[in-house]
Amino acid sequence: MIHYCLGGFSRTVVPLAAVTMTVACLGAHAPQALAAATKGQSAVPQAKSRMTAFLQWPDIHGDQIVFTGEGDLWLGSLSTGAAQRLTSHGGTESRAHFSPDGTRIAFSGQYESSQDVYVMPTTGGSPTRLTYDPSGARTVGWSPDGKSVLFTSYRGGTQQISRLYSVAAAGGAAKRLPIPEVTQAATHADGKRIAYVPVSADWQHWYRYKGGMADHLWLADTQAKTFKRLGDFDGIDKNPVWVGDTLYFISQRSGVPNVWKMDPANGKATEVTRYRLASYSRENSSAASFTDYEIDRLSTDGKRLIFQHGNGLAVYDPAANKTTEARFDLRSDRIHARPRRVPLQAAMTGATLGPSGKRLLLEARGQIVSVPVKEGDSRLVAPLAGSRSQNAAWSPDGKQIAFVSDRSGEEQVWIAPAQGDGVAKPLTTTLKGQLRRLEWSPDGKRIVVGDREMRILLIEVATGAITQVDQADRGYTYGTSNDYYHFSPDGKWLAYSKIEPNWNYGIYLYDITTKQKTRLTPSDLSAYAPRFDTSGKYLVYLSDREFRPAISGASHYFVFDKTTRVTLLALSKETKSPYLLTNDEEGAAAIAAAAKAGEPEAKKEMAAKSGTKPAATSAAGPPKLPEVKIDLEGLAERIVRVPLPAGNYASVAMVNGERLFLRDLIEPGSLRSEGPTRSRLLAFRVRKPVGDKPEEVQTLLEGPLDFEVSTDGKKMLLLSEKTLTVVDTDTGPLTAATGKVSLTGQTLLVDPEAEWRQIYQESWRIARDFFYDPALHGVNWNAVRAKYAALLPAVADRADLNLLLGDLIAELNVGHAYVGGGDRGEGLPRPIPLGFLGADLVLATEGSAYRIERIFPGDGFDEENRSPLLEPGVNVRAGDYILAVGGQPVRADQDIEALLVGTPGQIITLTVNRKPTREGARSVQVRPIADESQLRYYGWVADRQAYVAKNGGPNLGYVHIPDMGAGGLTEFAKHYYPNLGKDGLIYDVRYNGGGFIDAMLLLQMSGKPYSYFKPRYGASWTRQDWAFAGHGVALCNEYSGSDAEEFSDAFQRLKLGPVIGMRTWGGEVGSGGGYRLIDGGSLNIPNYGEWTPDSGWVIEGTGVTPDITVEQDPGAVLAGRDPQLDRAIANLKEQIAKNPVPRPVPPPFPNKAYTAAPEGNDPVAGAAAARRKTSR
Template sequence: MKCRFVLLAVLAGFSISWGADAGPGTRLLRFPAIHGDRIVFGYAGDLYTVGAAGGTARKLTADAGYEMFPRFSPDGTQLAFTAQYDGNTEVYLMPSGGGIPRRLTITATLGRDDVADRMGPNNIVMGWKGNDKILFRSRKDEWNDFKGDLLLASVEGGLPEPLPLPYGGFGSFSPDGKRLAYNRVFREFRTWKRYRGGQADDVWIHDFDSRTTVNITDNPAQDIIPMWAGERIYFLSDRDEKKRFNLYSYDLRSKKTEKHTDFADFDVKFPSLGDQAIVFENGGFLYRFDLRSRKAVKVPITVADDQVTGRGGWIDVSRRVSNYEIAPDGSRALFGAHGEVFTVPAKHGRTLNLTRTPGAHERASKWSPDGKWIAWISDASGEDEVYIAPRDGSGPPRRLTEGGDTYKFSLLWSPDSKKILWSDKKLRLQVVEVESGKVTEVARAKAFEIADYAWSPDSLWVAWAQEEETQLQTVYLHSLASGATFPATDGWYDSGSPAFSADGKYLFFVSSRTFNPVYGQNEFNYSYRDMAKIYLVTLARETRSPFEPKSDEVRIKEEGSKEEPKPKPEPEAKVTVRVDPDGLVGRVAEVPVESGTYRHLTSAAGKLYYMTLRKGKAVLALYDFDKLKETELLDADGYEISADSKKMLIGQGGSYSIVDLPSARPDTSERLDLGDLRFEVDRAAEWRQIFHECWRQMRDFFYAPNMHGVDWAGMRERYAELLPFVRHRADLTYVIGEMIGELSAGHAYVGGGEVPPKERVPLGLLGAEIEKDPASGYFRIVKILRGENWDKATRSPLTDIGVDAKTGDYILAVDGRPTREMRDLYEALVHTAGKQVKLRLNGKPEEAGSRETVVVPVGDEHGLRYHEWVRGNLERVEKATGGRVGYIHIPDMGVDGLNMFVRHFYPQFRKEAVIVDVRSNGGGNVSPMVIERLRREAVLVDIARNTAPSLDPGGMIPGPKVALLDEFSASDGDIFAYR
């Protein structure tokens, strides 16, 4: 019930009905195909068929996976499509009128293989070549997600046949099958409309006899999804002034282009060519374009079905906890999960759901220190507002704020339970009085949102960390009584995570003031890590530091004096915080803990509790001010301390425990029972909420307040029309993606969400190119990919130590099963990734003289194929330049790309020049680090006796440098070339 964020449609002014079925004129019909008088299309992940004139559709498939991209055979008898019946996304075939699907391809599971992913699904069916071969696009052999290969799958099954093209997108064969109209780029699932960058594709024609390729559109706009009909090639283009995809055609004889549709509100999507017409989607409806009349008409279709993927029901949200809190006395815990607010007993009692609102997103829940109220942020009104409700759900929630106009961040109760503090996307820090509802602005930042804030124990002061234009944070203090605001830290160091001491004498904070340079191993360079420690400032001028030297002195009892009675403990006095601003930033003391990473500071019972990182693990620790000693308590994800400072809630790997406030390692074996963190979800209401929250997210977070000139309110209304027809989470993602795509901006993505579970089936791969020998029926190893077997990502199974396999060997049997009985070798390798497999091999296609060897297949060849490609490029450059020029490929501008740069840059210092290849670099953020090294210029040469001279500065190749990039060099990979 979050988009990450959302809104309630009815309250937002939309009257959207949601009945048992979508009713007449069902929308969100996707991926259509047509032949003669029949249309097949996808809806909610299943395939349906209907007459070409429309009517009530009949379901053809009903699997938990997603079925898509149906395509009729030219004779109309068969239907090829992409589906997930057996776990992976594969090509299937069935009779066009329905029947049992038959799997045609067997490929490995990809990390990104989903209809809702911007890279699109794998193994997309695109069309036919005759009645016996199916054209599809696959990423099975590509190391880069941008690229895919075009292949032909036989209706009889077997290894697919790759087309002799380097890569491709949508394609369509000429009627005689000798030429192919195709796109080189595939970006149809990207949420970036009106794109004019390097991946804006054209329609190309490849002649398989002459091996020539010509561009027939050559337009800066996007010309996509070609369909070859006689002497005319139809395609989609957004080349007109509206920049909206419409249907066009190119006449092969006149070489003229003609526009056939003129849709203005929605793009034409995923057209498909039939024998007499083209069918496509627009605004969720299907349209039929007659090839003779060249007129498009809407096809009225009704889907009357139970649509189980859109139904609600009871769900377990115990693994979807977004925040947790402890009751003031530790008797219960508070959880926010899946947009609902729950309280769970420490030991005895029932779990309470305080919200039960699938049409709203409740989050950031907090328990008042006096125990009476629970507060949260909700968008039930259509905007983020602050609500409170009785702790036991005995009364309805009460809204404290009005006129919400942006996204609100975390809530924080004042210790007296009379006020609530929060920050928002407009960079404000605000407080609301619980009784009156009066809202007061405490602060407004200039550079970034305010994220860390804290109350003083007397509820009269607020501290917060605010990022300045220097990108360093300063901690500020604000008096609610006087309205005065002043800094508690100076601007020389990054400071944050403020927390008052329980006695009101100190303000703790985390600050990066420890300078420990770490020198690199490959060159004389350094970086700064683990700079932070915990510090405190004394708020009042006369307050002494807890770390001042102490001295034990001998007490002398005077003769005749009586023993002084021990003082009786006084009742706990009310804390009053006094702050002397003069000299405050200089009254800093360091808490003696090791430098590292610290967050979530809380003072209680003379101790300071905090989260830190130790040896790469999150650790809960404390510092005892009586003993002046740090104690590491245990590994944990987080913690919360009860308002009475007697109990602690600890989170560990999705489990939670309430313990006495610890001074040493606590026993967390007694876990809270989250078995009743369940509620009845209404998918329709939830998906409406997600849509509207996503709309607000873009409104509030998009960098340009004018939304690129787009009528953003109008776009919400336009795409909200499709919500009543959403019956699958992937289709909601599609609708949201189409809406945010109207902003015409890159890096605006949508993903995630709950889809029907489907088990992925791992396939074992041998790290080799395999072909079937038609004469013998056996499979032959054509090429063994070279790997580095000490690296799991580039392990080549057939070159492992002890494996006896060679290029040219015939694979006679797999685990005793003769391969000549198989259409596809990989049918014997399903579920074998990481397991031992026995192969019978021979250099000849016969049993005599054969040998057996045991191999352990890999589940993913992408790293291996990438290594083979880079290695080939290195060898090519080495040979062409006589070893004088170096070569470096950088696959992305993240950790992997930086590692590849370091791996190949430093061993090539002595090269006279270098080629830096960023083709297919998907981006990241490390290009400045790479550029800094490439731009270095020699200042002097270091020479010592009996050693090789070295350049200063080190870490450089002084000669010429060339950068290679292509249309798939994206984001920081594209920026690199301009730096």
């Protein structure tokens, strides 16, 4: 089966897990009870729920509670328990806060954007939009006088720096408050003191986290401009709120999140709630308690506190020192949980072709759907709501379907009638864990499958007996590296490839009768994707054997592209190469004509001349399997080199011993590719060319695609994004309409609640099966499953399920554990894009104009990536004013961004002037851009380069590496190589979230020049012109994560210089790509951790501790300084002063002129005289 996903098709042709909008059930099929699917020891435990909803983001005002439920805002009464819905939009409304007088509610909503601040009456009504924020505005509260709403945002800045803003409740421009970095905040009643959290780990699923990004409390006095940290706990202190002069917050100081209180004057903290969690260690096998869950999201009205507890809410009364559970009756239609129909084509994530190419099996939302290529009915194969069926394969006669399903609680192989009217039966019952692609042998006797342990298994269809063919000890994320296997046309052999200890693929041949395996390729050659030719004459495979280096102009380093060639093995020693050389002879034409396959007349002519009769044609019946003769002796040497150029081939198939089909990846090594990987489907005939003209390579189709050939070799299936095409294998170039399979009007029925139970169970299994530590960090995983399964009945929205899954995987206490996405049902309206001018705009004091404070020019490398205001002829500069946009005057009560909604790429007219008045104003036309974040990043880097030049002098350089991917490599190349001649370099990986390129960068940084060349004219040069001879320092901070931490750690280990800054995030157990869930959601389970021989497991949970710790003093940052960068500059100056950078000069040129020795001392002349004397 071939699969499509958001990431495109894999080069290794493995079936990628289902993704994006996938769906389930067809026609009049009614969802069946989950009970049948949850029998067995691995079923989801059924437990009583605490409440029938997930209540989040609460706030309190007297008896009234506002909270988010099912993605909407609700207003509840503590005294009655009644709750009414305030919003019903398709997006999510959250972070609601009552105004101080309780008459209004400010919240973050998704009405026209990804997330902005809105305000509405507490009694209900139409919300008013206050912000137009490209990064998503997060409401945190109100000013004490109720005139402004406070929110945090990444707007106007760069990197991951969240700042605190206020916006008038009546509307207007947002104003930044004088605190450098804020993620959570609470304003004291005096209006000048703000308790805040600068850096927060609230986005991750990680219980008991103590890494560098842990939330810490700070107190700012905005009038005195003073700042101090409250306490020194290295874990999480978050969600500060004021009750009088006492600060309440949530802390993990006791090991479990509880509400604490503190006197900010002395920093003394006291625990006020006493939540305690059951132990979930493996040693504790008792049943988990369903009473205690983590608490979160604290809020207050200045008298009482409210917070989340599990899926419900709780209220703490400081005066009574008492906590009570807040219960509400949500009378909801549970719209997101209702069964619904979705288009089959949108749901489809994979397809496979029937034996004769007349029907297809589609994977969609965990169901297998049989559809006709041309005419006929579409039907479900063994449907069962609440289970996931996938990796389907046809039996050779087309009467049965084998598929992988978790309907028993674990993934097993099942078989069902292809007509869809019978009962599915399990072929296996003892397998455990994820199963990969299925393939049915042509003789119908066996099925091959790969599993999570990188094994290849043969299953006897008659008995269910399982034989292990082989097992690899190398692999990739979620076991996707062992899908290369293929039966011979007679079903007696299995060809497969596996990853070897040297990380090359090796190809093997397995004799099913004798159970003997034979290696076909050498260990120094990576060969993979083996497939038998449909005629049984050849084995075709791909191998990386073409190494033609290309040299980088910037780094002078080499890279190999288009390394893959197509290779044939002649299986029988009697099979001749199709490119075998011949010798022309007179009279040979008739013999050649008679020998040509597929020409009956020639055969008859030859038979008549020889006196023999042609064999009788057999009667119609089941197709006879080709006889496959394999001579193992010398097989590896019977290589036929196909005259195709090397490429980036990902998969190959061969039909009738002649026609090859190849999927060739377009720019596979590009890190900047957007969307699915694009490929070319190529066709080529393996035959000797006529004359001097080589055989042509045909391009049949181009795009994000994969293909599959039918068992009989006559038909081919192409899957390109969501389009299915079936064509004859002798086809030529395809058009968009050629062979298109129509799914128009076909729908699937989805039962969200059944799916949510399946997703929960599968997520638990994926963590069990793929977490890097088999012991799951000592966690009793069965007990954890039972704990959170108790909350499943309360899930009423896909976002609720993500919250529940996040809590589940948070118990593993590890980084890179993520969950997201999924089908919420009711579509979120597409956000209306904002247009940007690439400039800082500030409302003038007159209120009728915006002053242009700064225009961002880009970095000079890309002339197109700059502010639209810098287009030649616009003639706008910093200090000018914008008076109107599109003829609409700017107003003090409206953000100027409101006038730029929907304008990206459109021509608009700006009314501008050198002064904030209409007199002398002029009109200019510009095209706003859709995103100015890159421009602002370039400005941020330019500011730091100027800062280093000003404070460090011309011999210090600055290189910021924004990520460990394409952007990081690009910025490194821009700023590393031009600075190689300097005495010191600062490598800044602050705000770098990671990737995978640390080794590439360190290889460059760790090199040193060791020799030089001096030309006749000009200066000396070195072949190590990518190597830096000077001193280096690295900067890291709390936002340096994953591979940026690996970089920081290696920088220390390799002694490239000191690391300066703050302790890093602490996530070094990677997860690779996300595992795709049944409804398109994504789950990331960390499955590989870093260790070193001398330190064991490194970085995870703590982060990298700098050699020199420097905290960014808020006052210094507000004053325009960068204390971490200051320390880096000072350190480099110290290093250079102590150990000046050597600048070698050429030695004196050698004097090699001949100089005669003094007479009588010439050794040459003396030797000649001796020879003459001897000769006499």
